[in-house]
Amino acid sequence: MKKQVGVIGLGAMGLGVARSLLRAGFTVHAYDLRGDVLQRFASEGGVAAASPAALGAQCDIVLTLVVNAQQTDAVLFGEDGAASAMKPGSVVLASATVPPSFAVDLGRRLEASGLLMLDAPVSGGAARAASGEMTMMTSGPSDAYDLCEDVLGAIAAKVYRLGAGHGIGSKVKIINQLLAGVHIAAAAEAMALGLREGVDPEMLYEVITHSAGNSWMFENRVPHILHGDYAPLSAVDIFVKDLGLVLDTARATKFPLPLSAAAHQMFMMASTAGHGSEDDSAVIKVFPGIGLPKSA
Numbered sequence: 001m002k003k004q005v006g007v008i009g010l011g012a013m014g015l016g017v018a019r020s021l022l023r024a025g026f027t028v029h030a031y032d033l034r035g036d037v038l039q040r041f042a043s044e045g046g047v048a049a050a051s052p053a054a055l056g057a058q059c060d061i062v063l064t065l066v067v068n069a070q071q072t073d074a075v076l077f078g079e080d081g082a083a084s085a086m087k088p089g090s091v092v093l094a095s096a097t098v099p100p101s102f103a104v105d106l107g108r109r110l111e112a113s114g115l116l117m118l119d120a121p122v123s124g125g126a127a128r129a130a131s132g133e134m135t136m137m138t139s140g141p142s143d144a145y146d147l148c149e150d151v152l153g154a155i156a157a158k159v160y161r162l163g164a165g166h167g168i169g170s171k172v173k174i175i176n177q178l179l180a181g182v183h184i185a186a187a188a189e190a191m192a193l194g195l196r197e198g199v200d201p202e203m204l205y206e207v208i209t210h211s212a213g214n215s216w217m218f219e220n221r222v223p224h225i226l227h228g229d230y231a232p233l234s235a236v237d238i239f240v241k242d243l244g245l246v247l248d249t250a251r252a253t254k255f256p257l258p259l260s261a262a263a264h265q266m267f268m269m270a271s272t273a274g275h276g277s278e279d280d281s282a283v284i285k286v287f288p289g290i291g292l293p294k295s296a
Contacts, residue, residue, distance in 0.1 A: 002027045005151055006059035008052055008075045008082065010037045012233060013095075013122060014065035016129030017155050018046060023132070024154035029055045031075070056082030061091045061148050065122075068241060069098040072106065088114035091144050093151070095120050095136075097177060097242055100167040100249065107140065107166030116144040119166040121173035122156070125220075126233055133157035137176070139168035174249060177242040178260050183217035184239065185263035188284035190218070191225055195290055201226055221281040230278040237276040239267045239283075 003026050007018040010032040021028045022045050031049040032038045042048040049055035052075045056062055062082055064072050072094060076083045083092070092110055094103065094117055103119040110117045118140035128134045136156045138145075141164055145152075152159045162168045190213070194204045205226060209219050224230060243264035250257045266283050275282040284290055 003061070003150070004029065004059045006030070006049070006055040006062040006082070007065060008032075008055065008062065009065040009067075009071075010034070010041060011065065011067075012126040013129040013134075014063075015041065016126055016131075017063060017065060017122075017134075019044065019130060020132035020155045021151065022046060024150075026151070026154070029058050031055045051080035052076070052078075052082040053080040053085040056085040056090075059086070059090065061093065061151050062086065063093040063095055063120075063151075065095050067238075068096055069102040072096045072098060072102075076106075077109065083110060083113050083115060086113075086115055089116065089147075091116045091118065091148050093118050093120045093148065095122050097121055097173055097245065098170055099245055100170040100174070103170040104165070104167040116141060116147065117166060118144045118148070119169035121169055123173070123176055128157070129155070136160065137162060137169040137172040139163045140166055171249070174242065174246050177239075178246045178257070180217060181239045181243045181246075181267065182259050182263045183215045184221055184280050185266045185283055187215065187218040187221055188225070188266070188281065188287070191222055192284055192287035192290045196287075221279075224279050224281040225284055230275075230282045232277060232279045234280050235277055236267055236270045236280050236282055239280050240264070240271050240276065243267060 006029040029047040120138040124134040134156045269286040
């Protein structure tokens with residue numbers, strides 16, 4: 001029999017993950033609040049679930065690819081949550097970006113319900129999720145890895161096993177998000193200065209991507225700015241949240257993060273100005289006089 005795998009959350013990452021699992025031959029159950037997305041996935045060969053609980057009752061492994069800790073808690077332990085319906089010994093792959101302390105507590109709660117968990121945040125964006133080549137920062141008990149090794153292989157090119165304790169994967173993920181957010185903010189600042197100084201933006205992009213100042217985020221996000229296309233792949237408000245988690249984690253031990261704080265303020269400014277649901281590259285709009293066109 002095919003292994004029954006569930007994916008809760010068919011956003012930019014979750015839909016790619018669900019499709020990668022289908023290609024690998026799993027029976028893939030999915031749940032999302034958006035009925036049109038769910039039905040489209042069902043038309044591709046997936047199984048549409050009426051609720052997280054209905055999905056959990058059918059699946060040996062459940063991936064939660066939702067936005068934050070609150071949504072993770074809701075789909076697992078809320079009304080019609082998956083955890084209460086899952087068979088003892090089943091595995092939850094908790095892949096939202098959450099506070100490390102939440103991941104620790106979530107592992108304890110699932111263990112009390114007879115379930116295993118991997119703290120398993122992901123990186124790579126929609127493109128790598130779609131191709132089954134994500135990076136996963138994971139931690140948890142060896143029994144959980146044994147049960148879902150084939151699932152991890154179907155959705156990720158690199159699965160880092162960071163330790164047996166929950167929360168370690170989430171700590172590494174928020175450090176990744178620190179760098180991602182700072183790099184996006186720095187890329188926006190650099191492009192804004194170039195535009196203000198009258199430099200040809202296309203040539204500036206060409207030069208920087210072949211020079212020491214380049215970063216993956218500069219190379220990936222600046223084309224959105226050049227094309228004036230702010231359709232969200234990862235939204236400004238994602239980095240309001242994620243850099244907030246970074247700062248909250250450091251604040252608990254009074255550890256200074258000046259660059260993270262400055263980048264967080266830039267994303268907050270962009271969100272307050274009405275750009276929160278736009279692509280995170282729209283953080284460039286916080287700079288006065290920088291008026292590249294917004295996509296229709």
